[in-house]
Amino acid sequence: MTLHSSDFGPAPLRRIGFLLFPGFPMACLTAAVEPLRAANEIAGHQVFTWSLVTESGAQAAASAGMHFSAASSLADAEGIDCLFLLSGPEAEFEDPVSSPGRLRYLARHGVALGGVSGGVFPLASSGVLSGRRCAVHWCYRSAFETAFPDCTAVDSLAVRDGAIHTVSGATAMFDLSLELICIALGEAAMNEVACLFQHPVIRSGSSRQKVPVLQSGRTVDQMPPAVKQAMSIFSENVEIPVGIRDVARMAGISPRQLERSFRTATGLSPGEYYRRQRLKAARQMVRYSWDSISDIAHAVGYASSSTLTLHYRKFYGVTPVQDRKQRFLPDTRGPVHGSPVLT
Incomplete structure (x- = not known):
C-alpha cells in the first residue's frame, strides 16, 4: 500500500478501534489484530492497542455465530x-x-475512518465517502455502485483517500496491518511479522483484486490478453449491453477468434459469459440491496423483470424474489446468513 507516516498526520496509527455490526466477518477482525499483537511481542512493549466498539455497546455476533463483547x-x-x-x-x-x-x-476531529469488506456500505451511508474513491470487493461492487453512485468504487485491494481507508477483504486488511507495523517499527519488524504468519508476499494496496472466472479454476488476470480485455469490457457495460462484434473489435481480434479464445479459456461462448456476468451483477443487487426487481432488471440490461426472472431461475434455481427471501431468513448463527468470506 506504499504508506508513509505523513499519510496519517504527525504520528502513526497505533490506537485502533473496530466498529462491529451484527454479522460482521470475523476473518477481517483477526486479520487486523493478529499482526498488531505479534508486533507488540516483537517490540517487547505495547506499540499498538485496539478496542471493540458497537453502536449501542452491546455484544456483536460475527457471521460465524461467535459473540464479541464491546x-x-x-x-x-x-x-x-x-x-x-x-x-x-x-x-x-x-x-x-x-x-x-x-x-x-x-x-472532523482527526480520527481516521475505514471500512473493511462490507463495512464500506455503512461507511458510505454515513456520508464520509461521498465524492471519494474506495475499494469495494468484487462480490459487492454492483450493489455498492447502485446504492452509492456518488462514490467511485475501484477494484484495488485497498484505497486511501484523504483520511478515509477502505479495504476490500480480510487478507488485504492483513496487508494494511503490516504497513502500519512498518510505519511504527520499521521494515524488519514488518517482515518478521509477515514471516511469523507465513504471509510471503506483502501486496501493495493498489494491486488489483483477484476475480474468479465463472466455472473456472482461474482468475481474470490469468486469462489470455484478448479474453481478459473482453471480460473488462463486459464488466464495464452491464446496464447497456454491448454487441459481441463490437467487443471483438475493441479487443483487436475477429469475432471468430474471440469465440474460439473464449471457449478455450472458459468453456463458454462470449455471449453466454456476458449473460452470466450480468446475472451475477443482478444477484449482488438482489442479495445486497432493496431495489425493486424491475429496477435491477434495467440496471443489468434486461428490458423487463419477467425476462430477468426467467434467466435468473434457470441459472440459480430460484427467482430473484425467492433468493432475496432466503438471504434474509433468520438463522441461529446470527442475524443474516450466507455472507461469503472475503479475502
Missing part, C-alpha cells in the same frame, strides 16, 4: 487514532441519524 458504544468511543467499520453489506445503523453524525464528528 469495550464501548460508538457514542462513547474515545482515545483512538482510527476506527474501522466491519460488517456485511446489509448492515444498517440502529440510529440512522446520531450514529452517522458521530462518524462525521470523529472525522
Whole structure:
C-alpha cells in the first residue's frame, strides 16, 4: 500500500478501534489484530492497542455465530487514532441519524475512518465517502455502485483517500496491518511479522483484486490478453449491453477468434459469459440491496423483470424474489446468513 507516516498526520496509527455490526466477518477482525499483537511481542512493549466498539455497546455476533463483547458504544468511543467499520453489506445503523453524525464528528476531529469488506456500505451511508474513491470487493461492487453512485468504487485491494481507508477483504486488511507495523517499527519488524504468519508476499494496496472466472479454476488476470480485455469490457457495460462484434473489435481480434479464445479459456461462448456476468451483477443487487426487481432488471440490461426472472431461475434455481427471501431468513448463527468470506 506504499504508506508513509505523513499519510496519517504527525504520528502513526497505533490506537485502533473496530466498529462491529451484527454479522460482521470475523476473518477481517483477526486479520487486523493478529499482526498488531505479534508486533507488540516483537517490540517487547505495547506499540499498538485496539478496542471493540458497537453502536449501542452491546455484544456483536460475527457471521460465524461467535459473540464479541464491546469495550464501548460508538457514542462513547474515545482515545483512538482510527476506527474501522466491519460488517456485511446489509448492515444498517440502529440510529440512522446520531450514529452517522458521530462518524462525521470523529472525522472532523482527526480520527481516521475505514471500512473493511462490507463495512464500506455503512461507511458510505454515513456520508464520509461521498465524492471519494474506495475499494469495494468484487462480490459487492454492483450493489455498492447502485446504492452509492456518488462514490467511485475501484477494484484495488485497498484505497486511501484523504483520511478515509477502505479495504476490500480480510487478507488485504492483513496487508494494511503490516504497513502500519512498518510505519511504527520499521521494515524488519514488518517482515518478521509477515514471516511469523507465513504471509510471503506483502501486496501493495493498489494491486488489483483477484476475480474468479465463472466455472473456472482461474482468475481474470490469468486469462489470455484478448479474453481478459473482453471480460473488462463486459464488466464495464452491464446496464447497456454491448454487441459481441463490437467487443471483438475493441479487443483487436475477429469475432471468430474471440469465440474460439473464449471457449478455450472458459468453456463458454462470449455471449453466454456476458449473460452470466450480468446475472451475477443482478444477484449482488438482489442479495445486497432493496431495489425493486424491475429496477435491477434495467440496471443489468434486461428490458423487463419477467425476462430477468426467467434467466435468473434457470441459472440459480430460484427467482430473484425467492433468493432475496432466503438471504434474509433468520438463522441461529446470527442475524443474516450466507455472507461469503472475503479475502
